Amino acid sequence: MRASPVLLALLLAACTDPAEPPAEPVARAGESIPFQIDGRLAFVRGADTLKTIAIEVADTDSTRARGLMQRSEIPDDTGMLFVFPAAEPQAFYMANTPRSLDIQFYAADSTLLNVAENTTPYSLDNVLSEGPAQFVVEVPAGASRRIGLVPGDRITWTLD
Structure with missing residues (x-):
């Protein structure tokens, strides 16, 4: 079966979005994207700061899609x-x-909903929040347990 030129044009247009630039930065095969420090994030329980880390912020569609x-x-x-x-x-x-x-899911008030620990590299399985989450924090596997995070803990952050 042969596709019409109009159908081909529609298919090509559907595959690209000129309004959305490619996610930056881009790594070539075999290269790693460097970590960018945008600010600091604190894990808090009550009045106590449990741990503070440097963060890279993903706050656009393209940076959220790229993630880590x-x-x-x-x-x-x-x-x-x-x-x-x-x-x-x-x-x-x-x-x-x-x-x-470890993928940590936080509600709109910055309280921890749940943590998916030790996710499987390259997996296409969905890792889900246990409720509506407005903030998500990804840290190296095992960090959530070392910090001692439990549901109800909070995050605060500052940007550079």
Whole structure:
């Protein structure tokens, strides 16, 4: 069966979005995207700060879609803060992510809903929030347990 020129044009247009630039930075095959420090994030319980880490912020569609993909190195005491426009059920996956992560889901008031610990690198399985989450933090696997996070703990952050 032969496709008409109009159908081909529609298919090509559907595959590209000129309004959305490619996610930056881009890594070539075999290269790792460097970690960028945008600010600091504190894990808080009551009046106590449990731990403070350096964060890279993902607050646009393209940076949230990229996340920590293609990062073979994630420095200790760092993580990525995902900021969404509104609190909604969130689903993450580990495609193109070579390191196991802990994925922490936070409500609109910055309280911890749940943690998915030790996610499987390169997995396409959904990792889900247990309720509407507006903020998500990804840290190297095992960090959540070392910090001692429990539901109800909070995050605060400052940007550089």
